Amino acid sequence: MTSLEWKNKGEFYTINNQQVFVIDEGNADETLVILHGYPTSSFDYYKALPFLSKKYRVIIHDHLGFGFSDKPLNYSYSLIEQADIALLLWKKLGLNEVTILAHDYGTSIATEIIARNNMNLLPFSIKELILCNGSMHIELAKLRTIQKLLKNKITGKWVAKLANQTVFNRNIRKIYADSSKVSQEELNAMWFQLNYNNGRNVIHLLSNYINERYFFWHRWIGGLTQTPIPTKIVWATHDPIAVRAIGEQLHKEIPNNELRWLENTGHFPMLENPEEWSNLVLS
Template sequence: MTSQEWKEKGNFITINNRTVFVVDEGNHEETLVILHGYPTSSYDYYKVLPELVKHYRVIIHDHIGFGFSDKPLNYSYSLIEQADVTIQLWRHLQLKKVTLLAHDYGTSVATEIIARHNKELIDIEIGQLILCNGSMHIELAKLRTIQKLLKNKITGKWVGKLANQFIFNRNIRKIYFDKSKVTQQELDEMWFQINNNNGRSVIHLLSNYINERYFFWHRWIGALKETTIPTSIIWATHDPIAVKAIAMQLSKEIPNNKLYWLENSGHFPMLENPKNWSSSVLQSQNKIN
């Protein structure tokens, strides 16, 4: 699927004076909301959306700074603010109860939302939580060199300016288990969306989320330890960044959880092994046997 075809699936909604790209498909009573990862977009789910919409109304938006959403220069790009936008979007769509699925960067937006949910600060019920390959336990993550450079206040801006598609392609391929599973077209479409709306000018600002994972560690990990929401942890076994140890630690801490392993998959299992990833998600929610 091309970026243009994906764009045609969605709509643009104004939230807090910012334009947010949203894909909203399916007509089931149950709603699955998805928070995507870094540095990509909602496009990560183009292969699995047809299966998911057989069981859910599925809503995926591009975070501010990603994909087809606004990428302003005068913006905090804090995960706190991304959570604000997410909650306001759900309210705009008049959602009352959701299953929340998050991957990578999206898992930290999710933990901020869970922190508010625990304290009854939001009026949307989260019936189920699904966490997929995110470095919430940042102290256990194996960050790539480019991630370390981008999050640095001194080097980040220059690395962002010097980044090119060759470097991007190489770094994405490295975090797949089976390098042959990522196609050149997918890489081209991902890179196009990163560049959309002058996106490379803000990519170093987006990377500050890694620093926030340290700063808000007690708030966000604490929220997972306190939550009563039934949680599924669906984890690719060969992710070189969000390693297995993170999933194992989460499984020890979250009160009501079940851990599912996805064998022979890297950091983007919904793209690398879409059938297995979809099956794991749906099985964890008792949607299929």
């Protein structure tokens, strides 16, 4: 699927004076809201969407700074604010009960939402939480060199300016278990959406989420250890960043959870093995 085809499937909503791109598909009674990862977009789910929409109405938005959503320069891109945007969008869509699925960057937005839910601050109920390959336990993550450079206030802007599609393609392929499963068309779509609306001007600002995972560790990991919400952990075994040990640690500390492994799969399981991953999410 091309970027243009994906864009034509969605629509834009104005949230806090910013344009947010939203995919809303399926007619089921239950609603699945998805929080996507870094540095990609809702496009990550184009292969899994046909499977997921058999059970759910599926809503995926591009976070601010990502994909087709606005990418303002004068914005903090804090995960706290990304949670605000998600909650305001879901309120605008009139959602009363949701299942939240989060991957990578999106898992920390989810943990902020869970922390608020623990304090009875949400206007809707959460039926289930599904966590997939994200480095919430940042102390266990194996960050790539480019991630470390981008999150640095001094080097981040320059690394973003110097990055090109060849570097991007190489880094994406390295985090697949089987790099042959990512096509050039998919890489082209990811790169196009990353650059859309001058996206490279904000990529170093987005990368501060890694620092926030340390700063808000007690709020976010603490929120998970206190949540009564049934939680499903769907973890790809061969992710070189959000490693197996993170999935195991979450399984130990979240009160009401089940852990499901997806074997021989890397950091983007919904793209690398979409049907098998979707089956684990839905089962």
